[in-house]
Amino acid sequence: MTKDSTTKSGYSRREALRLMAAGGIACFAAPNLLGKPAFADTANPTGRVVVGLSQEPTVFNPLMAHIEVDDAVHFSVFDALFRMDPKGVLQPNLAAEVPTQKNGGISEDGLKWRIRLRDDVRWHDGEPFTAEDVKFTLELITNPKFRAWRTGGHSLVRDIKVVSPTEITWRMEEAFAPYLSFLAETFIVPKHILEKEADPNAAAFNQAPVGTGAFKWAQRVAGDHLELVANPQYFGEGPYIERLVFKYIPDMTVLYTQFKSGDIDLADQAYITADHYEEASKLPGRVVTLEPGASLESIYLNLEKPQFKDPAVRKALYAAMDRNAIIDAIYFGVGTLTETFMPKESYYYNPNLPAQEFNLDLARKILDEAGWVPGPDGIRAKDGVRLSFANATTAGNNLREQVQQFLQQTFAEIGVEMTISNLPAAVMWGEFWLKSQFDSAIAGVTYLIAADPDATNRLHTSAIGAKGGKGSNTAQYSNPEVDALLEKGARTFDPEERRAIYNRVQEIVRQDLPFLPLFAYTNVVGRKEGLEGFEPNANTRTASWKAAAWRWQS
Amino acid sequence: MRGFLLNRLSQSLVLLLIVSVIGFVVLNLIPGGPLAQFGLDPGMTQADLDRLKEQLGLNRPLWMQYLDWAWRLVQGDWGHSFRDGAPVLDVIGRHLVATLLLMGSSTVIAIAIGTWIGIRGATHRYSIFDYLATVGAMVALSIPTFWFGLVGIYVFSLRLGWLPAGNMYTIGDGSALNYLHHLIMPSIVLALVHVAIWSRYMRTATLDVISQEFVKTARAKGLSERRILMKHVVGNALLPMITLAGMQLPSVLTGALVTETVFTWPGMGRLFLDSLGYSDYPVVMGLLMFSAILVVLCNLIADIVVAIIDPRIRLS
Numbered sequence: 001m002t003k004d005s006t007t008k009s010g011y012s013r014r015e016a017l018r019l020m021a022a023g024g025i026a027c028f029a030a031p032n033l034l035g036k037p038a039f040a041d042t043a044n045p046t047g048r049v050v051v052g053l054s055q056e057p058t059v060f061n062p063l064m065a066h067i068e069v070d071d072a073v074h075f076s077v078f079d080a081l082f083r084m085d086p087k088g089v090l091q092p093n094l095a096a097e098v099p100t101q102k103n104g105g106i107s108e109d110g111l112k113w114r115i116r117l118r119d120d121v122r123w124h125d126g127e128p129f130t131a132e133d134v135k136f137t138l139e140l141i142t143n144p145k146f147r148a149w150r151t152g153g154h155s156l157v158r159d160i161k162v163v164s165p166t167e168i169t170w171r172m173e174e175a176f177a178p179y180l181s182f183l184a185e186t187f188i189v190p191k192h193i194l195e196k197e198a199d200p201n202a203a204a205f206n207q208a209p210v211g212t213g214a215f216k217w218a219q220r221v222a223g224d225h226l227e228l229v230a231n232p233q234y235f236g237e238g239p240y241i242e243r244l245v246f247k248y249i250p251d252m253t254v255l256y257t258q259f260k261s262g263d264i265d266l267a268d269q270a271y272i273t274a275d276h277y278e279e280a281s282k283l284p285g286r287v288v289t290l291e292p293g294a295s296l297e298s299i300y301l302n303l304e305k306p307q308f309k310d311p312a313v314r315k316a317l318y319a320a321m322d323r324n325a326i327i328d329a330i331y332f333g334v335g336t337l338t339e340t341f342m343p344k345e346s347y348y349y350n351p352n353l354p355a356q357e358f359n360l361d362l363a364r365k366i367l368d369e370a371g372w373v374p375g376p377d378g379i380r381a382k383d384g385v386r387l388s389f390a391n392a393t394t395a396g397n398n399l400r401e402q403v404q405q406f407l408q409q410t411f412a413e414i415g416v417e418m419t420i421s422n423l424p425a426a427v428m429w430g431e432f433w434l435k436s437q438f439d440s441a442i443a444g445v446t447y448l449i450a451a452d453p454d455a456t457n458r459l460h461t462s463a464i465g466a467k468g469g470k471g472s473n474t475a476q477y478s479n480p481e482v483d484a485l486l487e488k489g490a491r492t493f494d495p496e497e498r499r500a501i502y503n504r505v506q507e508i509v510r511q512d513l514p515f516l517p518l519f520a521y522t523n524v525v526g527r528k529e530g531l532e533g534f535e536p537n538a539n540t541r542t543a544s545w546k547a548a549a550w551r552w553q554s
Numbered sequence: 555m556r557g558f559l560l561n562r563l564s565q566s567l568v569l570l571l572i573v574s575v576i577g578f579v580v581l582n583l584i585p586g587g588p589l590a591q592f593g594l595d596p597g598m599t600q601a602d603l604d605r606l607k608e609q610l611g612l613n614r615p616l617w618m619q620y621l622d623w624a625w626r627l628v629q630g631d632w633g634h635s636f637r638d639g640a641p642v643l644d645v646i647g648r649h650l651v652a653t654l655l656l657m658g659s660s661t662v663i664a665i666a667i668g669t670w671i672g673i674r675g676a677t678h679r680y681s682i683f684d685y686l687a688t689v690g691a692m693v694a695l696s697i698p699t700f701w702f703g704l705v706g707i708y709v710f711s712l713r714l715g716w717l718p719a720g721n722m723y724t725i726g727d728g729s730a731l732n733y734l735h736h737l738i739m740p741s742i743v744l745a746l747v748h749v750a751i752w753s754r755y756m757r758t759a760t761l762d763v764i765s766q767e768f769v770k771t772a773r774a775k776g777l778s779e780r781r782i783l784m785k786h787v788v789g790n791a792l793l794p795m796i797t798l799a800g801m802q803l804p805s806v807l808t809g810a811l812v813t814e815t816v817f818t819w820p821g822m823g824r825l826f827l828d829s830l831g832y833s834d835y836p837v838v839m840g841l842l843m844f845s846a847i848l849v850v851l852c853n854l855i856a857d858i859v860v861a862i863i864d865p866r867i868r869l870s
Contacts, residue, residue, distance in 0.1 A: 050725060056828065058638035065598075065606055067591050147609050150597040182597070201609075206639050222638075222648040223820030223828075225725060245725050249818050250828070253704075254720060258818070261711055261719040426833050429593030430586030434600060449597045457599055465600035472599060 045230035047552040048243040049531065051544055052255050052264035056248040057226065060217075061206040062187035063141055065149045069269055072246055072544040076228055078187035078211035079236075081115060081134070082180065084539040088347055088451040090180060093236075094118060094129065094188055094212065096166070098180070101493055110175030110493055117166045121235050123190050124216045130165040136191035138170070140200060147201050152449075152457070153182040175491045177498070181452030188212070214239040214548030224248060238548030240533065246544075256280070265528045268543045272524040274334040274399065285529045290334060291536040291543075293521030294451075295444045296341050299391070299407075300515045302436050304466070304476045306385045312370030313387065314513040318356055319363040320414050321407065327519050330402045335519035340506045341447040341455060344520060345538050348453035348499050350506040356517075363414045372415070380415040388417035389439035392432070395422040400442050403518070436466040436474050444521060451539040453502040456486045459509065477514035562857075566850040573846045574627075574839070578620045581835055587612065588636045588833040610636065623839065632843075633836035637829070642840035645825070652722055653821035655733070657810065659741040661802075664748030669795075671749065672756020673788060676764065677779075687757075691750035702743045703816035710739060720818040740817040744810050748802075755798055759791040766790075793864055800856025804848035 051072065059066035062074040081095040090098045096116040099105020105114050121129035140146055141154045156173040163169055172179070190210055197203040208217050214236065215228035225247040230239040247264055249255040256276045259267045260283060272280050272288065281288045299317075301308045308314060327335045338344060339353040372380040372387055380387040391407070393400045404420045411418045418440075423432065432438060447455040456471065457463050461478040463471020482505055489501040525543055527534055533549035589606055592598040607613050611622070626633060632642035675684045711719035717739045718724070723732045763769060764787060772782045811823035822841065829837040 048726060058635075060638075064639075065592065065602075067595075144605075145609075147606060148602075150595070150599065150602050151605075152597050152599060152602075185597075202634070202639060221820065222640075222645065223652070223825055224722060224818075227725070243726075247721075247725070247818075248820075249720075250824065251815050251818075254816060254818055257707060257712070257719055258721075263719060263721065424586070424831075426590050426831050427584065427586035428590070430590035432585060433590075433593050434603065443594065445594060446596045457596060463599070470599045470601040472593075472596075 045232065045239050045242040047241045048245060049241050049266060049547070049550055049552075050225075050245045050247050050264045051266045051268050051547075052247050052249050052258060053268050054249060054252055054255055054270045056223065056250075057246055059206075060209045061189065061200075061203070062209075063137065063149060063189060064147055064201070064206065068541045071540065072268055072542040073226065073228070074187050075213070075540065075542060075545045076215040076244055076547050077209055077213045077217060078189070079121075079213055080184055080187050081117075082184045083545075084181065084184045084450045084537070086535060086537040086539065088345065088539050090184060092118075093184075094121060094134075106493065110177065110491065111172050112169065113172065114163075114167065114169045117168070118235060119166050121212050122233055123192075123212055124210045124231060125190075125193075127190065127192050128165070129188070129190075129212050131162040131168040132165070133188050133191045134168050135160045135162050136195060137186070137188045140189070140194065141186070143200070145199075145201075153179040154186070175493075177490055177493045178449065178452040178454040181448075181450040181454075184450040215244050218243070234548065236548060238533075238550070240549070240551035241547070244544075244547050244550075259286070259526055262528070265531055266534070266543065267524075267526045269541070271543075272526050274332045274524065277332055277334050277524045280524065280526055283526075286526055287529055287531075288524060288526040289536070291523045291525050292336070292343065292345055292538045293523045294343050294448060294538050294541075295446045295521040296338065296515075297335070297442070297444045297518040297521060298341075298515040299518065300438070300441045300443055300445075300475050301513075302438055302440065302474075302476060303478075303514055304436065305389065305439050307387055307389055308440075310370060310372075310382070311512065312366050313372070314516070316363040316366040316370075316372075316414060317411065317416065318513055318516045319359050319366065320410050320416070321356070321516060321518070322358045322410060323356065323518060324358070326403055326406060330399055330406065331519070334522050334524060336522055338517055338520040339510050340517070341445075341458070341509065341515075342453065342502065342506055343448070343538060346448070346451065346453065347495065348502040350503040352503075353506060353510045360410070360413055367414065367416075374415045378412075378415055379417045386417070387415065388419070390419045390421045391440045391442065392421050392423055392428065392438050393442040394425045394428050396424075403442065433474055434465045434472060436464070436476050441474075442518075445515075446541075453498060454486065454490050455505070456490060459505070459514075460486050475514040477509075477512070479508060479512060482508050482512075559854075562854055566854070569850060570843070570846055574624060574843060575620070577839060577842045578623065579616065581833075581838055582616055582619070584833070586833055588835065591832055623836075627843070632840045635829075635837045636834045637832055637837070642836050645837055646822070646840055646844055649820060649822045649825045652819060653810075653814075653823070655722075655737065656740055656744065656813070656819055656821055657805075659737055660744040660748060660810075663741060663745040664752050665799075667745070668749040668752025669756050669792075671753035672758075673760050673783070673791070675753065675757040676760035676791075677783060679761070687753060691754055694746045694750035699743060699747060699810070699812045700816050702746055703740070703813060706739050706743055707816070720816070722819055740813050740819055743817075744813045752795075752798075755795060756791065759794050760787060763787045763790045793860060796860050796863070797856050800852045800859075803852040804845055 053069050053072060055069040057070045057073045059070045060073060062078050079094045081093060082090045082098055083093045085091050092098055094117055096118050099113060099115055101108055117131055123129055138154060138157055138160055141148045141151055153176055156176055158171045158173055160170040193205050193210055194200055194203060214231055214234045216231045218227040218229045220226040225245055228244040230242050249258055252273050255267060256272055258264050301314060303309065323337055327333060339355060340350060342349045367380055372382045375381045391404055408418045408420065447458050458473055459477055459482055460471060460473060461483050463469045463473035464476050465472060466476060485501050485505050489498055492498050492501065525536060530553040531550060532553050533551050535546055536543060537545050589603050592603060611619065623633065634641055635645050671687050675687045678684055707719045710717040718736050721736060723736055769782060769786055772786050811827055814821045814824040826841050
């Protein structure tokens with residue numbers, strides 16, 4: 001029934017299918033039993049958990065343009081139709097089942113969708129949740145007056161029909177398999193509150209949201225913290241804690257100090273910095289673990305720059321990167337070697353890519369053979385192009401700055417000049433990045449949305465912003481075969497077929513090297529001893545994705 | 555007096571206009587902009603960013619954006635924050651209380667101690683106390699505040715456990731005592747620099763007064779040093795300090811960026827830094843105008859107060 005669900009390497013396909021089939025049947029037969037298992041002793045949630053965040057959550061309407069840090073609040077106050085579990089498997093949330101082609105939720109051509117919803121969900125103000133709310137949510141996202149977050153996928157939805165309070169159907173303009181994952185990051189908002197607002201951008205709801213989630217809005221002290229309280233009527237597991245507090249601590253060192261001093265119980269985004277890992281792991285009364293993240297730290301190359309058009313240059317630069325030394329000496333061993341943009345935990349990860357080897361002789365040989373000859377200043381050149389480029393990243397990120405200095409030296413050894421030119425974050429990630437105004441840049445980039453392998457936004461030719469494209473292909477990478485594969489992958493619902501497609505995409509990208517992978521992110525997550533029920537999830541952007549399950553050891 | 559006030563007010567309006575134009579233009583010239591924060595989101599496409607730009611009115615010519623903003627400001631509408639959609643005045647108001655608490659307490663400490671050190675330093679010139687005060691002030695002014703802050707946290711929070719490492723209060727305990735407990739370290743750290751400034755100014759002002767003829771006369775009359783100091787010196791030495799206070803008052807209200815960051819104090823300084831980081835134009839412009847208005851007002855008030863206290867000065 002679930003051949004379109006994304007799975008990760010932790011499950012074999014058969015296991016995953018069996019699991020989901022069981023889940024689906026259970027949901028279909030008795031939706032109101034789901035999520036309230038025998039252990040749901042939530043009559044008396046007790047205690048408080050203070051979560052430290054290095055940025056301040058400010059956008060509480062989950063459909064409005066927001067940044068990662070707001071997710072911590074959205075996941076606690078709201079629910080989506082589905083949730084992506086730590087294994088990368090879609091689980092029903094407000095929906096009673098995950099629709100598939102097998103269970104008839106999605107038509108064979110992928111165009112007609114039908115979602116069955118739970119019948120036991122209530123908004124925090126007591127109103128029942130129905131299919132009307134889902135319809136309203138999907139329509140609000142594409143309302144041209146509404147300052148919506150991303151509209152990808154949603155803009156393909158047509159003819160939304162509410163069949164009954166627990167069933168909704170729509171038609172897709174074209175088959176788009178990743179939409180299922182997109183919906184896992186689309187939180188449903190209450191129609192009965194927002195429909196009364198003349199301007200949804202300025203609704204009171206946006207400052208004090210009403211959701212269906214495990215926690216209800218309590219109060220916000222701007223610039224300091226916000227507080228949520230347990231929703232005892234929650235339809236799912238938990239909540240077991242009475243109060244959930246998100247505390248804003250802008251400085252990473254101060255965040256760590258407060259974790260150390262016990263002022264915060266859990267360090268969420270941007271976690272504990274690598275340089276504090278060793279000390280943190282020895283702190284008494286704290287549990288500090290390394291958890292895989294979804295981002296890839298890499299050196300982005302602007303392929304429209306003449307020096308990077310030659311694949312030999314990209315290969316030589318990659319061979320001249322001592323990645324082990326970078327991870328060990330600069331990142332204190334926190335970070336995992338990888339050859340691809342796909343997280344290792346993903347079902348779609350290709351393990352058979354050639355491993356990079358640090359070899360300066362090889363790098364020199366590649367450049368020699370490609371005709372890049374050292375000039376009088378020792379810097380190579382070919383056809384009037386000097387092998388020199390600038391590298392940019394966010395100013396003030398001392399670890400990245402050390403990587404730059406390290407690479408500058410090793411690149412110089414092969415006759416390549418790299419200059420360092422850093423910018424403040426607010427400048428770096430603006431048009432400079434999006435419109436590919438850089439020569440090369442160090443960035444931590446996430447390619448997937450809720451674990452779906454589709455990377456069209458980052459790798460398709462039509463996504464080059466600098467050329468009027470609609471996505472964020474800032475390396476200006478263009479390969480017709482990759483384009484065709486990405487298009488096919490987005491139309492394909494079968495995970496096995498998709499795996500073959502995305503494995504091939506990874507092969508080609510590894511060969512073309514539009515970016516030079518440094519390492520896959522590893523987050524240093526710290527929490528107080530005794531906080532139970534915590535489960536990391538590389539498929540969401542927040543460690544607080546399931547605070548409903550947290551509890552203090554009694 | 556009325557002529558003076560009208561003159562100063564008209565000058566102030568021109569000044570505010572210039573500040574607003576320069577601020578608006580410079581802010582908008584900085585590359586990046588409010589949408590840069592979404593640059594790394596995997597699903598946020600160029601198309602989405604273009605749409606948001608249009609919805610926020612950022613695609614209009616700069617002069618049009620400025621006129622629109624200025625016209626609204628004149629009508630009392632300071633705009634809405636790009637980050638959380640709240641009215642700018644509300645956003646500033648929320649942070650003002652925290653700043654008042656921190657800056658108010660540190661200013662009281664600074665004035666009390668700084669004035670005393672300054673007077674004592676001047677009356678005991680070249681004594682050990684005076685040398686120590688001079689060196690101490692140099693140290694306090696040379697070492698960055700965050701260093702004092704971090705040392706304070708290390709010693710008093712992590713090692714001794716006497717004082718909290720930061721925050722305005724313990725979440726869940728809103729008692730006055732709890733606020734006070736949290737206030738001690740940041741306000742002392744912040745006061746260090748201000749004590750240094752106040753003591754130096756006060757020392758110079760006191761020395762100035764001591765060398766005046768009327769002090770010599772008083773001494774010749776046989777008045778005790780203590781009486782001369784209290785009756786003739788301190789009052790006169792404090793006069794220039796009123797102007798200094800007038801100049802420092804705006805900074806009291808606009809916050810202390812570094813201290814607020816180190817002690818996670820949710821005040822105006824941090825608001826300014828955050829808003830700048832996110833290119834939240836309405837809030838940055840709001841803070842800029844708020845600060846400019848305060849500078850103008852405080853200077854005006856200081857001038858008036860000095861004129862009232864000191865009959866030698868006439869506002870004409």
